[in-house]
Each structure stands twice: as structure tokens, then as C-alpha cells.
Amino acid sequence: MEFTVDTRPLPVIETEALVTYVFEQSDPIEGPIAELDQATGGAIRKLVQSAELAGKALEMTLLHSPQGLKAQRLLLVGAGKRDAFTGAHLRKLAGAALRYLKARSVKRFVFAPRETDLNSVGAQTIVEGLIVANFESDKYKTENKNDKFIEAVALAGWSDSARAEAEKGIARGGIIGESQNFVRDLVNEPANRLTPRMLADRAQAMAREAGLPCEVFDENRIAELKMGALLSVAQGSVEPPRLIVLTYTPSSAAPNSPALGLIGKAITFDTGGISIKPALDMEKMKYDMAGGATMLGVMRALAALKPKIKVIAIIPSSENMPGGGAQKPGDVQISMAGKSIEVINTDAEGRLVLADGIAYAKQLGCTHLLDAATLTGAIVVALSNVNVGVFGSDQAFTDKFLASAKTQGEKMWQMPLDEEYREMIKSTIADIQNVGTGKGGGAITAAMFLKEFAGDTPWIHLDIAGTAWLDDQRPWICKGGSGIAVRTLVDLIMSY
Numbered sequence: 001m002e003f004t005v006d007t008r009p010l011p012v013i014e015t016e017a018l019v020t021y022v023f024e025q026s027d028p029i030e031g032p033i034a035e036l037d038q039a040t041g042g043a044i045r046k047l048v049q050s051a052e053l054a055g056k057a058l059e060m061t062l063l064h065s066p067q068g069l070k071a072q073r074l075l076l077v078g079a080g081k082r083d084a085f086t087g088a089h090l091r092k093l094a095g096a097a098l099r100y101l102k103a104r105s106v107k108r109f110v111f112a113p114r115e116t117d118l119n120s121v122g123a124q125t126i127v128e129g130l131i132v133a134n135f136e137s138d139k140y141k142t143e144n145k146n147d148k149f150i151e152a153v154a155l156a157g158w159s160d161s162a163r164a165e166a167e168k169g170i171a172r173g174g175i176i177g178e179s180q181n182f183v184r185d186l187v188n189e190p191a192n193r194l195t196p197r198m199l200a201d202r203a204q205a206m207a208r209e210a211g212l213p214c215e216v217f218d219e220n221r222i223a224e225l226k227m228g229a230l231l232s233v234a235q236g237s238v239e240p241p242r243l244i245v246l247t248y249t250p251s252s253a254a255p256n257s258p259a260l261g262l263i264g265k266a267i268t269f270d271t272g273g274i275s276i277k278p279a280l281d282m283e284k285m286k287y288d289m290a291g292g293a294t295m296l297g298v299m300r301a302l303a304a305l306k307p308k309i310k311v312i313a314i315i316p317s318s319e320n321m322p323g324g325g326a327q328k329p330g331d332v333q334i335s336m337a338g339k340s341i342e343v344i345n346t347d348a349e350g351r352l353v354l355a356d357g358i359a360y361a362k363q364l365g366c367t368h369l370l371d372a373a374t375l376t377g378a379i380v381v382a383l384s385n386v387n388v389g390v391f392g393s394d395q396a397f398t399d400k401f402l403a404s405a406k407t408q409g410e411k412m413w414q415m416p417l418d419e420e421y422r423e424m425i426k427s428t429i430a431d432i433q434n435v436g437t438g439k440g441g442g443a444i445t446a447a448m449f450l451k452e453f454a455g456d457t458p459w460i461h462l463d464i465a466g467t468a469w470l471d472d473q474r475p476w477i478c479k480g481g482s483g484i485a486v487r488t489l490v491d492l493i494m495s496y
């Protein structure tokens with residue numbers, strides 16, 4: 001999709017569709033709305049007065065051949081209450097408008113933001129929403145494929161002197177939106193088309209294009225590193241594991257600036273292993289690599305945005321299969337950190353591969369750790385598909401992260417990590433066990449397990465099991481991989 005800035009007055013712009021938005025309840029006729037109302041001889045005022053245009057969130061009002069405008073259509077999108085309107089609303093609204101128009105075979109349109117959004121952050125937000133909305137999840141369809149895409153959007157309403165601001169926002173929004181879609185594409189891939197080796201190939205191809213060094217460790221190198229926990233998960237599969245490491249180094253890092261380790265769970269398929277999962281919904285376990293994909297998408301964006309701090313992505317990848325060599329419940333594994341783990345349930349494999357990923361991040365000298373993983377069904381019970389579960393060992397770091405989540409409109413909710421939960425993962429015969437005893441708290445005991453490996457290094461864990469996959473489409477996004485957390489992570493890293 002191509003983006004441009006059009007600084008001409010709205011009524012003279014020739015386009016398939018001109019889009020703007022209207023707030024709920026006595027939205028003053030001002031800015032672009034006033035300009036359009038005047039040109040159309042009061043058409044907008046009449047719609048508002050007749051209550052046909054109420055401005056309710058994402059309500060669409062489409063006028064064909066609007067009198068007084070060069071545009072073929074005028075699309076007025078409801079924006080909800082003005083006081084509650086945020087960037088998150090703007091992003092969704094832009095996306096919903098795009099999906100509405102592309103369903104009607106429009107190929108090119110003009111988007112005119114309201115006065116308060118005529119800045120670089122506004123342009124960035126709109127472009128993110130548009131790029132995410134233009135993505136479809138049906139890449140393997142040969143029939144009834146959605147092959148309608150928007151080809152070009154012009155952002156209008158900016159003055160000539162503000163053009164550079166708009167262009168800056170468009171460039172950033174483009175990088176972030178495309179990186180989010182990069183993640184979604186990987187998450188959607190079926191497991192036969194994305195094994196750990198194939199994920200590593202995709203990571204290397206992306207890194208080559210982005211200009212980032214990328215190292216892939218095969219099963220022998222993984223064994224040399226003594227990553228017994230990662231290897232134990234892989235041993236039930238004929239597909240070998242991979243450890244993917246991407247590094248971003250700033251051109252000049254300030255002394256004592258942090259080095260952030262991003263660890264992403266990339267189980268390309270989770271059958272549960274010998275503690276096998278039920279058949280219902282098991283096909284969805286292809287998305288158990290979403291944490292790893294998220295980190296790849298973040299690195300892709302960072303390569304272009306060039307933050308000031310060092311960032312290393314560490315992605316342990318494996319299948320979790322019940323083959324003849326599979327680990328058995330009760331087996332004891334020695335992790336890279338030297339800690340012994342009793343594997344009570346082979347389906348709690350994510351924390352095993354992450355334990356070694358975290359240990360490796362520490363060995364590489366990371367001062368801060370952040371992992372993302374589709375880790376537990378329990379987080380879905382606690383927070384459904386609405387919020388990401390956030391766990392943190394350092395409140396200042398966690399607060400900084402949550403502040404980024406807020407500005408990016410990605411819903412995240414902090415969960416507790418009291419010492420009492422540590423008791424629940426004590427093993428009789430090893431240092432720790434991979435499943436909690438006692439009632440409930442499955443997402444927390446999983447996080448507590450990871451915390452043991454993070455140790456004193458400030459660490460955040462994101463459980464994205466409920467939010468990495470959309471079972472239903474929304475007006476602004478199709479079904480499938482969501483690309484959750486990419487924007488928040490990029491914002492956090494750029495804020496240093």
C-alpha cells in the first residue's frame with residue numbers, strides 16, 4: 001500500500017472515497033467537517049440533525065456522489081465520545097474504514113483526520129491501522145480468496161508546512177504496521193510449513209533484508225550449550241530444534257545503558273507431548289510460536305527505527321511431539337543454568353524452552369529481560385482474549401512497560417508473583433518442577449518458574465496465550481494471528 005500526503009482543500013480532491021470521522025453527541029461542525037459540510041451545502045449538518053449520523057463508534061455512513069465534492073464517495077465513520085477518543089480509537093477507526101471500503105472494491109482513498117490528529121503521531125497511528133487492516137489470513141486459498149486490497153491512501157488536511165511531520169509519521173507507521181503483519185503471517189503458518197528449521201530460515205531472510213546479524217544454532221550447538229530443557233522438548237520429534245539469535249547494536253550506546261534480552265517461545269506445534277492434548281482445537285497449537293514471532297517482528301522494526309539501546313532476541317524453537325524418544329512425565333532434565341527440573345507434565349513445555357533462552361540471554365550480558373509466550377491456558381481463564389497477562393520482577397521496569405502498552409492501546413494487565421506461589425513448584429527430587437501443585441494459579445506458577453531462571457535480572461513475562469490469536473474477525477482486523485505486543489515493545493525500546 002502506498003501512502004502520500006495531499007495538502008489541497010478536501011472538496012477539490014478527486015478520489016474514489018474521502019474518509020473522515022464524526023464524534024458522538026453534539027460534535028461541533030468544525031475543521032474538516034465544517035469544510036465538507038459547507039462544500040456539500042450542509043449535507044453533514046442535515047444527517048446529524050436527522051439523527052441518522054449519531055457518531056457511535058465505528059458506525060459507517062456512506063454518501064455517493066456527494067454534491068460539491070470531487071470525491072466519488074464520502075465515508076463518515078463514527079468515532080464515539082470525543083472525551084474518550086484516543087490513538088487506539090483512531091487506529092481502529094482507520095482500519096475499519098479501510099476494510100469497509102475494500103469490501104466495496106475501492107482501491108484508493110483519501111483519509112482526512114480531525115484537527116487534533118493532524119500531527120506525526122496521528123499519521124503514524126492511522127498508517128498502522130490501515131496496514132494491519134489491509135492484511136488477510138487466506139494465503140493458502142486458491143478459491144474464494146479475498147484478493148481485494150487497498151492500493152493507495154493519501155492523508156489529507158495537513159498544511160504544506162506540516163507535510164514533513166505527516167511524512168515522518170507515515171514512515172514510522174509503515175515500519176511498525178508491516179512488522180506487525182510480518183508476525184501475523186508467521187503465526188498463521190501451519191506447522192508443516194513452519195518447522196523450527198523453516199522459522200530459522202525465515203528469521204535469517206528477514207535479518208538479511210533488515211541488515212541485522214542473525215545466528216542460528218542447530219541441535220549440536222544447542223547440546224554444546226547444555227540446553228537440556230530445550231533439548232528435552234525437542235526429543236519427541238523428528239524435527240530438530242533451533243535457537244535463533246538476532247542482535248541489534250546501536251551506533252553509539254550511552255555508558256551504562258541497558259541491554260535488553262527479548263526471549264520468545266517458538267513451539268511450532270504443541271501436541272502436549274506424552275501428556276497429550278485433547279483433539280478439540282489442537283490444530284490451533286500451530287500458533288504456539290507467537291512469542292518468538294513477536295520478537296522477530298520487533299527486531300525487524302528496530303532495524304529500521306534504530307533505538308539507542310542494545311537489543312538481543314533469543315528464540316528457542318522446537319516441536320512438542322509424542323514420538324518414541326519423547327520425554328516422559330517424571331523425567332528430570334538439567335537446564336543450561338544448571339538447575340534440575342522435574343517434568344511433571346510434558347505439555348508445560350514453553351517454560352522449559354524459555355528457561356534455557358533466559359539463561360542464554362543472561363550469559364550474553366543482558367541487563368534486562370523480557371519474554372513473550374503463549375504459555376498457559378490459565379491466562380485465558382483469568383483474562384480471556386482481552387488482556388495480555390503481564391508479570392514482572394522489577395516494578396519500575398514493569399511500570400515503564402505498562403505505560404508503553406497504554407500509549408499503544410494494547411490491553412495488558414499485571415498479575416501477582418507472591419512468594420507463596422514459589423512453594424507450589426517445589427519438586428521432591430529436583431530443584432524445581434514444571435507444573436504447580438495446589439489449586440489454580442496456573443499462569444502465575446508458570447511465571448514463577450521463569451522467574452527462577454531470570455534471578456536478580458529485571459524481567460518481564462508476557463503471557464499472550466489468549467491474545468495472540470483472534471478467533472473472530474473485527475471490523476478493523478481479520479481472524480488469525482493478531483501481532484499483539486509488537487507496538488508496545490517497539491515503543492518501550494524507543495523510549496530509552
Ligand code: BES
Binds near residue numbers: 436466
Ligand atoms: N501452549 C500451551 C498454552 C496455550 C493454551 C496456548 C491455550 C494457547 C492457547 C502450553 O504449552 C500448555 O499446554 N500449557 C499447559 C500447562 C499445564 C500442563 C500446566 C496449560 O496451560 O494447560
Ligand code: ZN
Binds near residue numbers: 348350
Ligand atoms: Zn504445552
Ligand code: ZN
Binds near residue numbers: 270288347374375
Ligand atoms: Zn505450548
